[in-house]
Amino acid sequence: MPAFNHKLYLVTDQQACLGKDFFKVVESAVKGGVDIVQIREKELQEKDFLKKTLQLKELLDKYNVPLIVNDVLSVAMHGRTAGIHVGNSDLSPVMIRMQWPESVLGYSLEHLDQLSTSNAMVADYIALSPVFATPTKQDTIIEWGLDGIIKVRSLTKYPLVAIGNVHAANAAAIIHAGANCLAVVSAICSADDPEKAAAVIRNEIEKSI
């Protein structure tokens, strides 16, 4: 299992960039302190998803920042990315681990019962999904809240990634509750200045650990 020591995780969303250039948004976010990126494309066909992934990987390689692919194993593997993030409606982490043992593998935890499953156990990090309700992803089940983070933290040593309405004002509280890493879409992608937005959140994280 590769160590997962990342602290600020950008999950991309073309729409959330509000017309700004996608690659410039990601590059600015990295300059501001993002240390891992997930490409999340729900609309693209596989060929175009792979093309965009390869382009983004070329950019991120210059900064030595790993790229994770959302949902699609073929894109993650053909793109020679670092890994894949899946949830409970996707190819299972157990199946992915068999096909791609060395991947960085993220798994969305949407219910406490899922924590003791083999899908959680083969993952490199567990995402508390969502920690707070968010307009960016509305097909969610519960919100974990700070109490949920504290509960899961008490039950596992796995790296915990918090996602869902994470921003500068709640970053410190989420880290204090026990999350290791904050995953952000709109607070960075939709910001007028994504570099500054990332830097402010990163600073909150650094002050809180």
Ligand SMILES: Cc1ncc(COP(=O)(O)OP(=O)(O)O)c(N)n1
């Ligand atoms: C870091 C991170 N955490 C959670 C998710 C959500 O994954 P999933 O539940 O599979 O939902 P979709 O992203 O596929 O809509 C994520 N992508 N990244």
Ligand SMILES: Cc1ncsc1CCOP(=O)(O)O
């Ligand atoms: C992809 C995803 N998975 C759980 S919540 C979410 C979206 C988070 O978006 P935002 O940071 O804009 O609230």
Ligand SMILES: [Mg+2]
């Ligand atoms: Mg998914």
